[in-house]
Amino acid sequence: MKSVDLFCGAGGFTEGLRQAGYNAILANDFDEMACKTFSYNHPEVPIVCRDIARLSVQEVLEKTGLRKGELNLVVGGPPCQGFSLAGRRMIDDPRNRMFLEFVRIVEGLHPHAFVFENVSGIQTMQKGEVVKAIVAAFEDIGYNCEYRVLNSADYGVPQKRPRFILIGSRSNEKIGFPSPTHGAVTGQARLFGDSLQPYVTSWEALSDLPIIEQGQGDEELSHSGDYFNQYQSARRGNRVPGKIFNHRATSHSEKIIERYAAIPEGGDNSQVPEHLRTKKVNVYKIHSEMPARTVTCNHRTDLLHPKIPRGTTVREAARLQSFDDDYRFFGNLTRKAKWVTQDDQVGNAVPPLLARAIGLHLKNKMGW
Structure with a gap:
C-alpha cells in the first residue's frame, strides 16, 4: 500500500x-x-x-x-x-x-x-x-x-x-x-457486551511524563521507563528508545500562575476571582478524567495542564494528539521566526x- x-x-x-x-x-x-x-x-x-x-x-x-x-x-x-x-x-x-x-x-x-x-x-x-x-x-x-x-x-x-x-x-x-x-462506556454497556473501550482520558495520557514546573524542562529528556497504562506504553516509540523530546514549559509571571491555579479542571478563565480575570476567556484547564479539548496552535497559553498551573508543553500536546514520545518536533516556540513553530506543527497535525x-x-x- x-x-x-x-x-x-x-x-x-x-x-x-x-x-x-x-x-x-x-x-x-x-x-x-x-x-x-x-x-x-x-x-x-x-x-x-x-x-x-x-x-x-x-x-x-x-x-x-x-x-x-x-x-x-x-x-x-x-x-x-x-x-x-x-x-x-x-x-x-x-x-x-x-x-x-x-x-x-x-x-x-x-x-x-x-x-x-x-x-x-x-x-x-x-x-x-x-x-x-x-x-x-x-x-x-x-x-x-x-x-x-x-x-x-x-x-x-x-x-x-x-x-x-x-x-x-x-x-x-x-x-x-x-x-x-472508544466511547463513553457505562457499566450497563459493559454488562451487555459493548465492544467499545472507554475513552482515553487526558491524565491517562499525561501522568507518566516527567513533572516539570513553569519555565522548566528541555528539548531532550530521558524517560524513567515507567508507564501506568496501555496508552502510555504504546507511546514509547522505537526511533530513540528512552528519550522524550520537546518537553519544555513556558515561564509565567506570578500573577498568571495565580490565575491559572484558580481555574478549576474543565473550567476556563471566566471562573477565576474577579481580580484575576482578563478580557481573554478562551483559556481552558484540561479535565484529568476526560479527553482533552482540541489542541490548538496556542496550546501553551490556552490549554492548561490539569495539575500544574502552567500551559501544556509541546510534548504534552503531542501526547494528547497521540504522537509517540520519540517523535521530535523542530523549530522555535515563538512566532518571531519565519517558519511555523513547534506549537503550530502539533496543533495543525492529524x-x-x-x-x-x-x-x-x-x-x-x-x-x-
Missing part, C-alpha cells in the same frame, strides 16, 4: 498510515521547519519542500516510479479559509488556490482513493455551499465522495478533536468510515491514531 501526503506538515497522517502498514513514497509541504520535522521522523520518505503550485504531476510520478493510476492513496488537508464560489462551483480565485492544487495532483496521479481532511466548521461555510463545491470538484475528476465529521476521541486519541473527513474512491461501492473503537483508523478502514474496504 503506497501513499502520498500533500500539505504534510509534521507528518501526523503519514505516521498513522505507517502504523497501519502503508508505505509513504512522497510528501510535500512548503514550510522548512515542518519539512525538517517530517524528514527526521520519516527519513525513508522523500519530501519536496516547496509550494505545491510548483510541484508537477510528472515530477511526482518520476520521483515515485509510478504510472498514473497505480498509487493507492493520496492524503492531505489544504487550507480552505475564504473560499470563493460561483454558484456551487469552484472558480479560479487566489483564495481557492491550495485546494485546486490538491485537486490537480489527485487528478494527475489518479489514485485508487484519496482522503481530504479539514476543520469541522467547513460544513457550515457559506451555508453548506463550500462542501457541495468541494464534492463537485472531486466528482468532476471521476471520484465518488463521502464525508463525515469524525471525533478523534472515538479512535483512542485522548482529545475531543472533530475533523471533517472526505473520502473519495474510484470504486462504485460505498467506502464508509471506520467504526469507533492525530496519528485517527489516521491509522482511516488507513486500516480503507485497507479493508479497498481490498489492499
Whole structure:
C-alpha cells in the first residue's frame, strides 16, 4: 500500500498510515521547519519542500516510479479559509488556490482513493455551499465522495478533536468510515457486551511524563521507563528508545500562575476571582478524567495542564494528539521566526491514531 501526503506538515497522517502498514513514497509541504520535522521522523520518505503550485504531476510520478493510476492513496488537508464560489462551483480565485492544487495532483496521479481532511466548521461555510463545491470538484475528476465529521476521541486519541473527513474512491461501492473503537462506556454497556473501550482520558495520557514546573524542562529528556497504562506504553516509540523530546514549559509571571491555579479542571478563565480575570476567556484547564479539548496552535497559553498551573508543553500536546514520545518536533516556540513553530506543527497535525483508523478502514474496504 503506497501513499502520498500533500500539505504534510509534521507528518501526523503519514505516521498513522505507517502504523497501519502503508508505505509513504512522497510528501510535500512548503514550510522548512515542518519539512525538517517530517524528514527526521520519516527519513525513508522523500519530501519536496516547496509550494505545491510548483510541484508537477510528472515530477511526482518520476520521483515515485509510478504510472498514473497505480498509487493507492493520496492524503492531505489544504487550507480552505475564504473560499470563493460561483454558484456551487469552484472558480479560479487566489483564495481557492491550495485546494485546486490538491485537486490537480489527485487528478494527475489518479489514485485508487484519496482522503481530504479539514476543520469541522467547513460544513457550515457559506451555508453548506463550500462542501457541495468541494464534492463537485472531486466528482468532476471521476471520484465518488463521502464525508463525515469524525471525533478523534472515538479512535483512542485522548482529545475531543472533530475533523471533517472526505473520502473519495474510484470504486462504485460505498467506502464508509471506520467504526469507533472508544466511547463513553457505562457499566450497563459493559454488562451487555459493548465492544467499545472507554475513552482515553487526558491524565491517562499525561501522568507518566516527567513533572516539570513553569519555565522548566528541555528539548531532550530521558524517560524513567515507567508507564501506568496501555496508552502510555504504546507511546514509547522505537526511533530513540528512552528519550522524550520537546518537553519544555513556558515561564509565567506570578500573577498568571495565580490565575491559572484558580481555574478549576474543565473550567476556563471566566471562573477565576474577579481580580484575576482578563478580557481573554478562551483559556481552558484540561479535565484529568476526560479527553482533552482540541489542541490548538496556542496550546501553551490556552490549554492548561490539569495539575500544574502552567500551559501544556509541546510534548504534552503531542501526547494528547497521540504522537509517540520519540517523535521530535523542530523549530522555535515563538512566532518571531519565519517558519511555523513547534506549537503550530502539533496543533495543525492529524492525530496519528485517527489516521491509522482511516488507513486500516480503507485497507479493508479497498481490498489492499
